[in-house]
Amino acid sequence: MALQIYAYILHKDGAVDDTALEMVAAAGKLDPAASLTAIVVGSKTDAVCNSLTTSFKEIWKIDNDAFSYPNSEVIRGILARIIPKGSVVLVAHDHFGMDIAPGLSIKLGGTYLPDTVGFDGIEGGKLKAVRQEFGGQVSTHVLCDISGGAVITIRAGAFRAAEASGAGGAVVDKTADAIAGGLPGGARRFIEIVQAEVGDVDITKSEILVSVGRGIGEQENIEIIRELAKAVGGDVSCSRPIVDAKWLEKSRQVGTSGLTVKPKVYMALGISGSFQHLGGIKGSPFIVAVNKNPKAPIFQVAEIGVIEDLLEFVPLLTEKINEMK
Amino acid sequence: MEILVCVKRVPDTAENEISVNSSGSDIERGDLVYSVNEWDNYAVEEAIQIRDKSGGSVTVVSVGDADSEEVLRREMAMGADKGILLSDSAFEGSDGKGLATVLKAEIEKGKYDLILTGTQADDGAGQIGGMLAAMLNLPYASLVNRIEVLDGKKIKIGREIAGGNQEMNEIDLPCVLSIQTGINEPRYVGIRGIRKVASVEIPVHGASDLGVNPGSVGKAAAGVSRVDYFVPALGKGAELLEGSIEEKVEKLVELLKSKGGIK
Numbered sequence: 001m002a003l004q005i006y007a008y009i010l011h012k013d014g015a016v017d018d019t020a021l022e023m024v025a026a027a028g029k030l031d032p033a034a035s036l037t038a039i040v041v042g043s044k045t046d047a048v049c050n051s052l053t054t055s056f057k058e059i060w061k062i063d064n065d066a067f068s069y070p071n072s073e074v075i076r077g078i079l080a081r082i083i084p085k086g087s088v089v090l091v092a093h094d095h096f097g098m099d100i101a102p103g104l105s106i107k108l109g110g111t112y113l114p115d116t117v118g119f120d121g122i123e124g125g126k127l128k129a130v131r132q133e134f135g136g137q138v139s140t141h142v143l144c145d146i147s148g149g150a151v152i153t154i155r156a157g158a159f160r161a162a163e164a165s166g167a168g169g170a171v172v173d174k175t176a177d178a179i180a181g182g183l184p185g186g187a188r189r190f191i192e193i194v195q196a197e198v199g200d201v202d203i204t205k206s207e208i209l210v211s212v213g214r215g216i217g218e219q220e221n222i223e224i225i226r227e228l229a230k231a232v233g234g235d236v237s238c239s240r241p242i243v244d245a246k247w248l249e250k251s252r253q254v255g256t257s258g259l260t261v262k263p264k265v266y267m268a269l270g271i272s273g274s275f276q277h278l279g280g281i282k283g284s285p286f287i288v289a290v291n292k293n294p295k296a297p298i299f300q301v302a303e304i305g306v307i308e309d310l311l312e313f314v315p316l317l318t319e320k321i322n323e324m325k
Numbered sequence: 326m327e328i329l330v331c332v333k334r335v336p337d338t339a340e341n342e343i344s345v346n347s348s349g350s351d352i353e354r355g356d357l358v359y360s361v362n363e364w365d366n367y368a369v370e371e372a373i374q375i376r377d378k379s380g381g382s383v384t385v386v387s388v389g390d391a392d393s394e395e396v397l398r399r400e401m402a403m404g405a406d407k408g409i410l411l412s413d414s415a416f417e418g419s420d421g422k423g424l425a426t427v428l429k430a431e432i433e434k435g436k437y438d439l440i441l442t443g444t445q446a447d448d449g450a451g452q453i454g455g456m457l458a459a460m461l462n463l464p465y466a467s468l469v470n471r472i473e474v475l476d477g478k479k480i481k482i483g484r485e486i487a488g489g490n491q492e493m494n495e496i497d498l499p500c501v502l503s504i505q506t507g508i509n510e511p512r513y514v515g516i517r518g519i520r521k522v523a524s525v526e527i528p529v530h531g532a533s534d535l536g537v538n539p540g541s542v543g544k545a546a547a548g549v550s551r552v553d554y555f556v557p558a559l560g561k562g563a564e565l566l567e568g569s570i571e572e573k574v575e576k577l578v579e580l581l582k583s584k585g586g587i588k
Contacts, residue, residue, distance in 0.1 A: 072465075073464055073465070076459075095486045095492075098444075098455070098467045099455070099465070099484075100455075101455065102421070102451070102452040102453075103465060105422075105456070106422070106425075106455075106456050106460055111548035112549070114421075114449070114450040114451060114452055115449055115450065115451070131448075131449070133343075133447060133448045133554075134338055134449075135338060135449070137343040137344075138343055138344070138345055138352060138556060139557045140552070140554050141553050142550065142551050144548065144549045148548075187463075187464035187496060187497040187500070188464045188495070190494055191481070191493040193486070193490055194490065194492075196490050196491075197489075208587075231587075232581065232588065233587065234586075234588070240507070245510075246510065250489050251489070253489065257486075257487065257488075259489060264585050264586075265586035267586070272338075286584040286585075287563075288580070293342050295343065299562060300562055300563070304563055304580055305562075305566070306566050306573050306577060308573065313570060313574070316570060316571065320574050320575065321578060321581075
């Protein structure tokens with residue numbers, strides 16, 4: 001029996017997020033015969049809905065001024081009203097998906113499969129999927145019972161976006177069903193977005209980034225990173241643990257929760273390479289990774305790897321570069 | 326404010342290289358150093374800071390075997406007032422929903438204004454907080470990196486969203502929040518602190534104490550189960566530089582020069 005799959009569409013300022021077409025690909029991998037419906041929640045969403053008609057057979061539009069900012073408590077409530085129990089729901093695994101998806105699985109009575117990076121067939125009502133654990137150091141196969149429905153979050157970039165197929169989809173306005181009886185989720189109220197602070201250096205414009213992670217060990221060791229950056233004429237950036245420890249400013253953090261950078265050369269020093277960090281590196285730079293852990297995921301994406309303790313390696317590298325000058 | 330924090334004992338990835346055992350049935354656990362899940366530790370620190378400002382108490386709770394007692398004790402040494410261990414052979418092999426079911430039963434035995442979890446733990450699922458909130462019909466927010474207590478009925482929270490931006494919300498109590506790292510600077514716990522709480526009794530609650538139907542949790546009830554662990558075949562993978570450390574330095578300098586990595 002073909003599955004009924006719903007894909008929750010992220011969009012911003014009238015543009016559909018890249019994950020929409022990735023979910024088309026994911027749904028096709030899950031079940032090529034599936035019936036796939038896009039769900040668009042927002043305010044003034046006609047352009048978004050129309051642009052999806054080439055990739056989805058059906059688009060549910062839920063459009064009201066109340067949804068001009070996506071409050072997860074409200075949206076989870078209305079999705080639980082309109083999505084039939086037993087369905088499979090796909091959501092991107094980002095700050096919004098992490099907010100709505102686990103609770104939605106409870107409300108719909110299905111299973112929850114978080115941060116999925118691959119599908120490997122269905123056997124007897126159970127979906128075999130691929131996930132990662134320990135910050136990407138190991139992968140796992142998991143079996144997920146989808147016979148009573150499931151909510152599945154999909155990692156951005158894990159599925160190659162499907163080509164627009166000329167699906168000729170129809171937009172169905174579900175707003176009345178969704179908001180009948182009033183809006184749920186009033187216990188959490190959106191106030192405002194506080195924009196990130198602007199730092200003294202704009203790392204999004206840097207051509208050479210010397211980036212430091214947890215492997216640096218101590219705050220005072222960051223000096224060796226500054227010296228290397230100076231020697232190569234680059235800027236210092238970092239991964240999340242360095243900002244958490246308040247050793248460098250947030251404006252130097254590379255990653256999905258920090259800044260997206262597009263340098264020509266990216267040196268990852270003592271950075272393990274979580275997907276959140278890698279998600280902030282665009283434009284296919286030449287990546288050099290120095291890490292004493294040979295299993296660090298960063299070695300899967302780097303061009304050049306050096307398995308050494310950065311505390312030993314970096315000062316030697318700086319010295320060598322300075323000698324040449 | 327009465328605050329409950331859910332914590333988990335996990336292999337400490339800052340101290341260990343994680344590798345898969347020969348059969349792929351598990352990771353190599355022989356030499357692993359375990360610790361409290363990093364996100365949970367931030368959640369406990371936040372709870373202690375709120376209590377110190379607004380009064381009330383902090384309870385830490387963990388689902389696990391007897392070894393999980395050590396992480397409860399560590400968090401009590403940090404300043405949590407009370408620890409509770411939820412342990413029963415019936416809980417083994419639970420999926421996220423099973424764990425949330427066990428935690429929900431304990432939460433309903435008390436009266437908490439604020440329930441905190443870490444954003445995620447070793448398996449990267451990030452599911453317990455959201456499930457608990459839905460089961461308890463309480464409001465929820467994930468990725469919380471700021472909490473400001475407004476009054477006894479509501480708090481103001483910041484959530485970490487893309488691009489280093491922060492989404493501010495007001496949320497009614499009681500509620501469930503998942504805490505992101507960086508929200509505070511967790512205090513250091515020394516040996517002396519741990520000794521101080523070494524003899525404090527930590528109650529252990531099993532399925533019957535909690536009124537949890539053993540058939541609704543554990544391996545048999547798990548809708549999601551792990552089949553195996555593996556290390557994915559690398560795409561291209563990095564070219565690893567070989568030789569002595571000096572030779573690696575020289576090779577890297579040449580490569581950087583050719584790729585525009587030295588200005």
